[in-house]
Amino acid sequence: MINLGKLVTEQSERSPWREALVEPGTGRRWTYSEYNAGINKAANMFLDLGVTPGDRVAILMQNSIEFMQSFFALAKIGAIVVPLNWRLQEKELEFLIGDAKPKVLVYHDVYSERVQGLDSVQSIQHLVQVNGTVPDGLLAFLDAIEAVSDSEPEIGAFDDDDLFIMYSSGTTGRPKGVVHTHRSILWSLLSNIMTVDYRVSDRYLLTMPMFHIGALLPAVITVYRSMTLVIEREFNPSSFWSLIAAERVTNSMVVPAMLLMLRKNYDPLKNDLSTLRWLLTSAAPISSELIHHYLDQGIGLIQGYGMTEVPAGFMLDPEDAVDQAGSCGKSMVHIDMKIMSEDGSECDVEQPGEIWLRGPQVMKEYWGMPEATEESAEDGWFKTGDVATVNEEGFVSIVGRIKDMIISGGENVYPAELEKVLAGIAGVAEVAVIGATSSRWGESPVAVVVREDERLSEEEIVRYAGQQLAGYKKIVAVRFVDELPRNATGKILKRLLREQFSDLRLP
Missing domain, CATH: 3.40.50.12780 (ANL, N-terminal domain)
Structure with a gap:
C-alpha cells in the first residue's frame, strides 16, 4: 500500500x-x-x-x-x-x-x-x-x-x-x-x-518555490532516489553558480527567465561546474542560441512540459536539444498522449490540436468544483487546454493555450509559433504575443518585447516577422516593456498583458 x-x-x-x-x-x-x-x-x-x-x-x-x-x-x-x-x-x-x-x-x-x-x-x-x-x-x-x-x-x-x-x-x-x-x-x-537521469546520491539544488509542483515533485524524488536535497530559500542568480560548486550539485531546475539571468552571472574562471550534469527547464521554449551557450559550458539542458494537473508530460533530452529546438520532447514513460482537433478526431502530423493526456499521474479532481472536473475529462483522458503539434519523429511543440489563441480574419494564430520566430531576433531578450482588436481582421498579433539592445526598433521586428511568417500571422504592432509579468513558476501571465494593452486598437 x-x-x-x-x-x-x-x-x-x-x-x-x-x-x-x-x-x-x-x-x-x-x-x-x-x-x-x-x-x-x-x-x-x-x-x-x-x-x-x-x-x-x-x-x-x-x-x-x-x-x-x-x-x-x-x-x-x-x-x-x-x-x-x-x-x-x-x-x-x-x-x-x-x-x-x-x-x-x-x-x-x-x-x-x-x-x-x-x-x-x-x-x-x-x-x-x-x-x-x-x-x-x-x-x-x-x-x-x-x-x-x-x-x-x-x-x-x-x-x-x-x-x-x-x-x-x-x-x-x-x-x-x-x-x-x-x-x-x-x-x-x-x-x-x-x-x-536521476541517480542515487545525486545532489539536487532546489531554488523554485515549493508551493509549486515543479519544485515539490523533485523534492519528493530526491527521497525516492536516496539523493541529497540542497534547499535555497529562493532563487538568487548571484550565488547560484558558487553554490553548485560548494555543494557539488549535480542537477537543478530553472525556468527560461532564470537561465537568462544566470548567463549574465556565469564566470568560467570562478565557477567550477564539474559536478553539474544537467539543468531542467520548463514553462516556455528556449532559443537555439541559449541552448548553445549552455552546451558550450558543458551543461546539458533538459526541456520539459508538465502541469499541476498532470506532473508527467513530455521531456526533451539534451542530445536532441539543438536539432529539436522549440520542442518539449516526447511523452514520458507511463503516460499516454494524443493531439485532438476541434471535430474530435486525432490530428495529423504538424496539425495543431489540443493535448490530451491519460495515465495514473492525472489529478483526482478540482477541489470543490465537480463541473470543472467533468469538463476537463473525456473517456479517461485529461484535456490540457494546451495546443501543440507533433512532427514526423514524434517530437511535441507547444503552440499556445486555447484561451490565448488569436483569430485573425478567421484564421487561427498561435502565439507560441510567433514567439519562437521573434526570439531569434538579435536584441530580443524575451517576447510574448497577444491579440489586439483590429477593425479589419477582428484580432491581430501584437508583440510585447523585452529588449537586450535598446537600439532594436519596432520596424525591425515587424519587418523580420513579415519575412518569416504568413501574412495573416504577421506582427502589426510592437510594445516594449522592462519585464513581462510572470507567475511564481515563470509562466508569462498574458491575461495581465491583455489588460495592460486593452486600449490598443489596430486597423
Missing part, C-alpha cells in the same frame, strides 16, 4: 547515514535518520493538535527544511497538505484559505503580520509559527516539536486518499485547487525517474 510519507522512513532504514537535506542559508545538514526523526516529531505535534486523516493543513512558507518536514509528516498521518503561494496578495490568500478550509496554518515568521491581518484565519483552529517571536496565544513550531516523541506515528492514508491540494497558477482566471493522491504522485515520480 502506498503512502508517500513512508518513503523517508524506508530510506532512513536503508541509508540512515546518507545526507538528505542541506540548507546553506542556516548551515543545517540532516541525514536520512535525522530527517525521519524530525518528520515524526512534526507528525506527532499535528496529531496532538487534533489533526486527523482528511483534515487540511495549510503551509505558508518559503523553501525550508520545515516545509519538507511538515509535508512528509502530514502525508504520514493522512492529512491533506495545502501549500500556499507566499507571493499572493491578502485578498488572494483569503480566497484560498476560504476554499480549502484548513484546520491548521503553519507559516514563517516573515508572514506573521500578513497572517494576523487575514479575516479567514478566524476559522482556523491553530496557527503555528516557524521562527521569530511568536505572538501570544499562538504555537511556536520548534518548541512544539521538541515537546513530542520522534516515534513513528500510525499511517493515516493510502493509495487513492488525498495527499495535497495545490492551487493552479491561475494564468487565465481564478485558481483551481488541484487534488493529487498518494498514488498519482507516486506514478508521477516513477514517470520522471524513468525518463530523466
Whole structure:
C-alpha cells in the first residue's frame, strides 16, 4: 500500500547515514535518520493538535527544511497538505484559505503580520509559527516539536486518499485547487525517474518555490532516489553558480527567465561546474542560441512540459536539444498522449490540436468544483487546454493555450509559433504575443518585447516577422516593456498583458 510519507522512513532504514537535506542559508545538514526523526516529531505535534486523516493543513512558507518536514509528516498521518503561494496578495490568500478550509496554518515568521491581518484565519483552529517571536496565544513550531516523541506515528492514508491540494497558477482566471493522491504522485515520480537521469546520491539544488509542483515533485524524488536535497530559500542568480560548486550539485531546475539571468552571472574562471550534469527547464521554449551557450559550458539542458494537473508530460533530452529546438520532447514513460482537433478526431502530423493526456499521474479532481472536473475529462483522458503539434519523429511543440489563441480574419494564430520566430531576433531578450482588436481582421498579433539592445526598433521586428511568417500571422504592432509579468513558476501571465494593452486598437 502506498503512502508517500513512508518513503523517508524506508530510506532512513536503508541509508540512515546518507545526507538528505542541506540548507546553506542556516548551515543545517540532516541525514536520512535525522530527517525521519524530525518528520515524526512534526507528525506527532499535528496529531496532538487534533489533526486527523482528511483534515487540511495549510503551509505558508518559503523553501525550508520545515516545509519538507511538515509535508512528509502530514502525508504520514493522512492529512491533506495545502501549500500556499507566499507571493499572493491578502485578498488572494483569503480566497484560498476560504476554499480549502484548513484546520491548521503553519507559516514563517516573515508572514506573521500578513497572517494576523487575514479575516479567514478566524476559522482556523491553530496557527503555528516557524521562527521569530511568536505572538501570544499562538504555537511556536520548534518548541512544539521538541515537546513530542520522534516515534513513528500510525499511517493515516493510502493509495487513492488525498495527499495535497495545490492551487493552479491561475494564468487565465481564478485558481483551481488541484487534488493529487498518494498514488498519482507516486506514478508521477516513477514517470520522471524513468525518463530523466536521476541517480542515487545525486545532489539536487532546489531554488523554485515549493508551493509549486515543479519544485515539490523533485523534492519528493530526491527521497525516492536516496539523493541529497540542497534547499535555497529562493532563487538568487548571484550565488547560484558558487553554490553548485560548494555543494557539488549535480542537477537543478530553472525556468527560461532564470537561465537568462544566470548567463549574465556565469564566470568560467570562478565557477567550477564539474559536478553539474544537467539543468531542467520548463514553462516556455528556449532559443537555439541559449541552448548553445549552455552546451558550450558543458551543461546539458533538459526541456520539459508538465502541469499541476498532470506532473508527467513530455521531456526533451539534451542530445536532441539543438536539432529539436522549440520542442518539449516526447511523452514520458507511463503516460499516454494524443493531439485532438476541434471535430474530435486525432490530428495529423504538424496539425495543431489540443493535448490530451491519460495515465495514473492525472489529478483526482478540482477541489470543490465537480463541473470543472467533468469538463476537463473525456473517456479517461485529461484535456490540457494546451495546443501543440507533433512532427514526423514524434517530437511535441507547444503552440499556445486555447484561451490565448488569436483569430485573425478567421484564421487561427498561435502565439507560441510567433514567439519562437521573434526570439531569434538579435536584441530580443524575451517576447510574448497577444491579440489586439483590429477593425479589419477582428484580432491581430501584437508583440510585447523585452529588449537586450535598446537600439532594436519596432520596424525591425515587424519587418523580420513579415519575412518569416504568413501574412495573416504577421506582427502589426510592437510594445516594449522592462519585464513581462510572470507567475511564481515563470509562466508569462498574458491575461495581465491583455489588460495592460486593452486600449490598443489596430486597423
